[in-house]
Amino acid sequence: MPYVNIKITREGATTEQKAQLIEGVTNLLRDTLGKNPATTVVVIDEVDTDNWGIGGESVTLRRKKGQ
Amino acid sequence: MPYVNIKITREGATTEQKAQLIEGVTNLLRDTLGKNPATTVVVIDEVDTDNWGIGGESVTLRRKKGQ
Amino acid sequence: MPYVNIKITREGATTEQKAQLIEGVTNLLRDTLGKNPATTVVVIDEVDTDNWGIGGESVTLRRKKGQ
Amino acid sequence: MPYVNIKITREGATTEQKAQLIEGVTNLLRDTLGKNPATTVVVIDEVDTDNWGIGGESVTLRRKKGQ
Amino acid sequence: MPYVNIKITREGATTEQKAQLIEGVTNLLRDTLGKNPATTVVVIDEVDTDNWGIGGESVTLRRKKGQ
Amino acid sequence: MPYVNIKITREGATTEQKAQLIEGVTNLLRDTLGKNPATTVVVIDEVDTDNWGIGGESVTLRRKKGQ
Numbered sequence: 001m002p003y004v005n006i007k008i009t010r011e012g013a014t015t016e017q018k019a020q021l022i023e024g025v026t027n028l029l030r031d032t033l034g035k036n037p038a039t040t041v042v043v044i045d046e047v048d049t050d051n052w053g054i055g056g057e058s059v060t061l062r063r064k065k066g067q
Numbered sequence: 068m069p070y071v072n073i074k075i076t077r078e079g080a081t082t083e084q085k086a087q088l089i090e091g092v093t094n095l096l097r098d099t100l101g102k103n104p105a106t107t108v109v110v111i112d113e114v115d116t117d118n119w120g121i122g123g124e125s126v127t128l129r130r131k132k133g134q
Numbered sequence: 135m136p137y138v139n140i141k142i143t144r145e146g147a148t149t150e151q152k153a154q155l156i157e158g159v160t161n162l163l164r165d166t167l168g169k170n171p172a173t174t175v176v177v178i179d180e181v182d183t184d185n186w187g188i189g190g191e192s193v194t195l196r197r198k199k200g201q
Numbered sequence: 202m203p204y205v206n207i208k209i210t211r212e213g214a215t216t217e218q219k220a221q222l223i224e225g226v227t228n229l230l231r232d233t234l235g236k237n238p239a240t241t242v243v244v245i246d247e248v249d250t251d252n253w254g255i256g257g258e259s260v261t262l263r264r265k266k267g268q
Numbered sequence: 269m270p271y272v273n274i275k276i277t278r279e280g281a282t283t284e285q286k287a288q289l290i291e292g293v294t295n296l297l298r299d300t301l302g303k304n305p306a307t308t309v310v311v312i313d314e315v316d317t318d319n320w321g322i323g324g325e326s327v328t329l330r331r332k333k334g335q
Numbered sequence: 336m337p338y339v340n341i342k343i344t345r346e347g348a349t350t351e352q353k354a355q356l357i358e359g360v361t362n363l364l365r366d367t368l369g370k371n372p373a374t375t376v377v378v379i380d381e382v383d384t385d386n387w388g389i390g391g392e393s394v395t396l397r398r399k400k401g402q
Contacts, residue, residue, distance in 0.1 A: 005273040015117050020300045022120030028292040042120035050216050053223030053243035070141040082251050087166045089254030095158040110256035121135050149318050156321030176321035184350050187357030187377035219369045222362040229359040283385050290388030310388035
């Protein structure tokens, strides 16, 4: 019954990609620790780039500077 | 001054129901551990069903399959 | 399949009290939103009082000042 | 490589204010613990006032009562 | 620069298994969303079984009942 | 009533340094968004280096390699 929270910037992850993340991390926990997929919870949070900072700057600003 | 984070899928919880969750968990902490309601913080996160996985699948997919 | 995270200071919550928190919040979600207890995950984090701040001070310091 | 999550109610924080929070907390970690800004991640979550409770009530309700 | 938080019960995960989780989820994000491993942060929280509840009971109690 | 969670590796942060983080981030929220220090909650999580990954490796391993 693991709980996994994946936070990414809101930059166009598709439904299909998010499904792959859910399946992939559930299988990883099954294969690595024998965890039961039926009670493995995965939550993906997509965060606006204004609200995500790295290097002391928002990702919005970094994208404008080509980073 | 407890902090409680309740994550649920975004499937129509009403303002009234969310108020009940806030009141209920605040009272639970007061009655169980004597915590002061005035500094008990409760945050409810509602997550899109594409972004919530269980059993290796998104809740969107499971709902389509009647689960 | 809600996920609930309860953060409290590490100040002697007993196994019995933690069991009451788990049972209480699971029942609250069942009664308020009809959530299935079997997939309701509750995680309690107990945090050292040096590591918990309110009013700009650690709880350790506030306890010394009788707060 | 610290990770900082700042949760605030969604009550009009501007892009500029959020940039100040990101810069400020990154500098604080650099100056206090010598952490490298380049790998310091800051995520700001803005939460609807219906979904934030204190004193057993939602912030929406408290605002209506002038609190 | 994704942030991934994996919460599992404290039931003997080895250093090697935790390294596999870190590597596995970092590669998953690289392969699925093209995320840069160099700024992908993974944090594993191991939680005492008294502090983890499912089905309204602590995992400690469920283990005693052979679940 | 903001909630701030600061996650750092468990590498010797002193009580004094943690007090500075608490005070610093509380003042930052007061000065930037006018938030009330009396209900600003700050929680610092210190994570074992085996349990923190970046670049697909644990910090324990990276430290051994001088990173």
